[in-house]
Amino acid sequence: MSFLTPTDALQIDQATTTEGTVTWQSPSNIALIKYWGKRPVQIPANPSISLTLGEALTEMTISYKRKSPEQPWIIFRFEGKEESSFAIRIERFLDSIGSHFPFLKDLELTIDSHNTFPHSTGIASSASSMSALALCLCTIEQRLFGTLTDEDIFYKKASYIARLGSGSACRSVYPTAAVWGDSSVVSGSSDEYAVHYHDIHDIYASMHDDVVIVSSTKKSVSSTAGHALMDGNPFAATRYQQANDNLAALLASMKSGDLERWGDIVEEEAMTLHALMMCSRPSYMLMRPNTIACIDALRAYRAESKVPIYFTLDAGPNVHVLYPDSYSEQAQAFISEVLMPLSEAGVVIRDQVGAGPKQL
Ligand code: PMV
Numbered sequence: 001m002s003f004l005t006p007t008d009a010l011q012i013d014q015a016t017t018t019e020g021t022v023t024w025q026s027p028s029n030i031a032l033i034k035y036w037g038k039r040p041v042q043i044p045a046n047p048s049i050s051l052t053l054g055e056a057l058t059e060m061t062i063s064y065k066r067k068s069p070e071q072p073w074i075i076f077r078f079e080g081k082e083e084s085s086f087a088i089r090i091e092r093f094l095d096s097i098g099s100h101f102p103f104l105k106d107l108e109l110t111i112d113s114h115n116t117f118p119h120s121t122g123i124a125s126s127a128s129s130m131s132a133l134a135l136c137l138c139t140i141e142q143r144l145f146g147t148l149t150d151e152d153i154f155y156k157k158a159s160y161i162a163r164l165g166s167g168s169a170c171r172s173v174y175p176t177a178a179v180w181g182d183s184s185v186v187s188g189s190s191d192e193y194a195v196h197y198h199d200i201h202d203i204y205a206s207m208h209d210d211v212v213i214v215s216s217t218k219k220s221v222s223s224t225a226g227h228a229l230m231d232g233n234p235f236a237a238t239r240y241q242q243a244n245d246n247l248a249a250l251l252a253s254m255k256s257g258d259l260e261r262w263g264d265i266v267e268e269e270a271m272t273l274h275a276l277m278m279c280s281r282p283s284y285m286l287m288r289p290n291t292i293a294c295i296d297a298l299r300a301y302r303a304e305s306k307v308p309i310y311f312t313l314d315a316g317p318n319v320h321v322l323y324p325d326s327y328s329e330q331a332q333a334f335i336s337e338v339l340m341p342l343s344e345a346g347v348v349i350r351d352q353v354g355a356g357p358k359q360l
Helices: 084-096 102-106 126-145 151-165 167-173 223-232 236-256 259-278 289-305 325-342
Strands: 020-033 048-066 074-078 107-115 177-180 194-196 208-212 310-313 319-323 348-352
Touching: 020 126, 020 167, 020 236, 020 259, 020 310, 048 126, 048 167, 048 236, 074 084, 084 107, 084 151, 102 107, 102 126, 107 126, 126 151, 126 167, 151 167, 151 177, 151 194, 167 177, 167 194, 208 325, 223 236, 223 259, 236 259, 259 310, 289 310, 289 319, 289 325, 319 325, 325 348
Parallel strands: 074 107
Antiparallel strands: 020 048, 048 107, 048 177, 048 348, 177 194, 208 319, 208 348, 310 319
């Protein structure tokens, strides 16, 4: 794939224009089969699949112009406020991907980033922000050099760059569902970038994901540290095999619309992710007492009501509640009455599978 090979061709002196503004809105995603464990550089230990969210978005605008020597390379504003610590992190990242965008070092970038979901709710914004950044960079390349005109290559490069920024972000550049990681059951799949996954029953394309915020406190162990602990985890090899098997089984249930089978696998993945944390060396735990209370209540309600409502978890204490659109009324009443009182400050963020990123 041409974009995988670093190129010297994209130098600023070859550009047809050097000034402009670009805006992308890009969503977060929720993994059903979890990516947990990696090798350098951001290569996943197993394939994963996610649903793209519709409401949890980053909107990023980049204004670019030819750099003058006395100006800073990057100005970064988050929610309208200049954030120099973020600017330094972005500079470091852009430096690391310089071989893919050689022209960047000659541009001055003013980046404005805004999230549609509330800050400090424990919702990770790295997937939405890194995918928005990658999409903006690809559009800048396209405008300056007339490259990336093939839509498939454009999104693959955006996904590839987003992956280098934050692994799971690579799945956010597609609508509905995306697979990341080489898998024998998904043709065209790759460890280097995610691919759009189409072969799913309609029921999943409008699935709800309401996130019960159990705690917004900063995690005691970061995802980066958690991935690294998989290297010494005695169950790692078994886990990677399980993820491959679960992906195959999950895809079958997504094609047929077998919700019960789907929910079983999704919940097994969430529990396995947290079990892996608990048996890491050293061991740690990100679930809080109310995470377990929510899971118990949800399972009891499902058993009694027969409403197909399931949960998944990220690397954190908050509970993602998944249910089909046709059960919205019952599921939302249950969430408001039973789960919301278990949340921190009554915060439940309502979301639903979405149409993917949008250039504004
Ligand atoms: O992309 P990272 O490094 O933040 O890791 C994400 C890990 C999980 O959210 C737990 C699983 C996943 O596949 O998104």
